[in-house]
Amino acid sequence: MDAVGPLSDDGLVGLLDHTGERKEHEFFSPYAADLTPDDLRGFYRAMSLTRAFDKEAESLQRQGELGLWVQSLGQEGAQVGSGAVLRNPDYAFPSYREHAVAFQRGVDLPQMLTIFRGLKHGAWDPADHNFHLYTLVIGAHTLHATGYAMGLDKDGLVASGKPENDGAVITYFGDGATAQGDVSEALVFASVYNAPIVFFCQNNQFAISEPTTRQARVPLSERGKGVGMPTVRVDGNDVIASYAVTNWAMQYARSGAGPVFIEAFTYRMGAHTTSDDPTRYRSKADEAYWAERDPIARLATHLTAVGELPQAFIDEVVQEGKDLARRTREEVRSWEPGPNVGMFDNVYAAPHANVEAERAWYERFEASFVESH
């Protein structure tokens, strides 16, 4: 690419190039050294299943079963590589496109679609997965993540002397979010309180239609330098490098050394959402260039070349993907809305007189339409 500034691919950490060839990096290679062929096949499976689910959700939206869908297509490498590093009490605060991280945190992907069918705003209990709800307000959650990280520190779960007990937070956000005030404030708070948090920016090159050049004149990783935190640019379509840099960053944060800013340079292969039309703002040539850099294909090429991806395993994953898609379809179509009066539930945690009065009125109103027998 001949792009400059924030779309430059200069200085990216890479351990697996787009032809599927392994590379060494003096500093980061050791942070991927623990990955076994089994782990890499696990990455392949996680990326492939998320993509199968993603495609099915796209189809369900086109068929009118969902109001909207947000594809993660193309960003599976950055997400699976970084998500694989997490353990308890680590906690992840996603934006709304981190389906592959959700998968790794044990969220049942079909359940996620209750949001997009208009049934719920939150589809899982964050405490069950150490994976917060999706946040649609761009960048707002990076502050929640920072506060949570400050809490981990206060709880003695950072630099405790027992590294296996220590935790840190990772928060995911996009290139567009870096222009938000909340992200700047999160960087400031994390920095001055030395909070154990990794800011994981997926630069997928688009905020709907606007290129990253509309958000910044410099590579986004530079944002971290301004508040004095270490920064890394990584090839986000390289699942191994994404794992390595995140592994280093989370260890750094858990050790009490402070926050880290990672920019994972990737590409949103799909539309922003099913309501978007990327043909209005990007070229086929651009899409073709990035299709050659697909994160799943390059890992498959590598594993095949080293004899670690037997056809039987591929077939198994393909079948698993089909099963997941079928279950997704069946579950989504089976869901019906619950009672309308549920809208009054959980407005507050303790009873609120005005809500209770409206609930009582609504129940009487609704009952007045019931035919008498």
Next chain:
Amino acid sequence: MSAVSTADTLTLASAINAGLRAAMERDPKVLLMGEDIGILGGVFRVTDGLFKDFGGDRVMDTPLAESGIVGTAIGLAMRGYRPVVEIQFDGFIFPAFDQITTSLAKLHARSGGSITVPVVIRVPYAGGIGAIEHHSESPEVLFAHTAGLRVCTPATPQDGFDMIQQAIASPDPVLFFEPKARYWDKGEVGRERVAAQLDAPDGALAATAELGHARVAREGDDVTLVSYGPTVRLALQAADVAAQDGVSAEVIDLRSLSPLDSDAVVASAKKTGRVVVIHEANMTYGSGAEISARISEQAFFHLRAPVLRVGGFHAQYPGAKYEHEYLPNIDRVLDAVDRVVAH
């Protein structure tokens, strides 16, 4: 020593300070966050002495960024802490408006009840202190309009002491508006009642329920003056003057705007048939409009006169030399009383 009920004479500011101290002693998860609240003790000294006694881990001076303060408080609450945030002045809450209305107010609901965010946001508010621009505003209804938030405001030192502790104990986010012109008013403060309430089983629920109740500050028969926060003292003064003219005014101190104690307001309206609502915020779409609407819905045939409002005008808060004409004052309250009585 036997449990003799004792009362101190405290200012509103020192009563809130004492309430914060009691809450921090009761629950180690209570944290204070804000600008200049540490070694300085807050620009109004409401957190005076707490940094010295509880340390910087629990009395946290923050970067000068209101959205950041509220946003990180949300994360700390998710981790089990009970942050009490100070926004230095009313007019500077707006950088945090997004975090308050789109995150804080919604997290419990959007998580299906699995997350609670017991964050208290203290806001010195309202005018009358001769301040410069942005330091005298009354933005309370913007938050009362938002589902998921509780909004309350004490008018007396006793309520300042009790309500701040009840707000901290509540499982819901609370906007706690402190009438800054009343910070130096003194009153008797007893400490035992709220302590017993909060130490009892289900104390937090009882405290949250009580936080939503209005108080009859003065009983009367001819007209109801509905007030809260900075206008309670004004309403009581007006009631004194009206009494000299043979008009018996009942004064309601709402204490809470969310929930709004409709039952208390409607009961008084039915009793007197005449209502004047007094608040500093401008009247357009304000709490007076809400109260008037509820009275017309629930007590229409008891009314002897239209419900009147006395409040700020639909104008930017003026320079300090004009504020006493912008704010409700005793002449405007008595004028409204005369009009509803003469109707």
